[in-house]
Amino acid sequence: MLAHETADGTVAVRLVEVEAYRGLGEDPGSHAHRGPTPRTRVMFGEPGRLYAYFTYGMHTCLNVVGHAPGAAGAVLLRGATVVEGLELARSRRGGASDRDLARGPARLAVALGVPLSASGADLLAPPFRLLVPAAPPTAVVSTARTGVSGAGGGAAYPWRFAVAGDPGVSPYRRHARSHD
DNA sequence: AGTTTGATCGTCT
């Protein structure tokens, strides 16, 4: 579960879909594939931090940095259901259905009210709160990652993990520009 | 210094 507190209040979500990315040549789909850059440097640092990036000219997506010592990597938060601050999440998402409030990585960032500038923040300290449920979900499925182009998008990297059948899981989409 | 591309979403058909 991840919570974020602002002057407007607190929104908390239960994460039901994530994707894993690694760095340094091990994972062609990762932003950290070619080593650290100003944007991705946080992926090479302390686990438990936020890696937020801006994409498609208008969207912010959130990752939790997490990897073995000396490695690099992060987990993209792709889908969630709102468990606290429902009214605030609704107002931020302007008219979307309750199911769609945090169903998708960019929607999730909007619902939580996390700005791009928060990248690098410690998710274990205020205004954030990140915790693992006492009873982890049992029916977790792994599939190919969503929207990833090139070699990282195939079945070679089945690093998308979702709670089976949960309404907060986003629909699978293949990469927008992969034609045949 | 110029070009390309995207870990997406909402809207329209």
Next chain:
DNA sequence: GACGATCAAACTC
């Protein structure tokens, strides 16, 4: 199912 929005980072001269 298809497409446009919109811009920063990364890549190519």
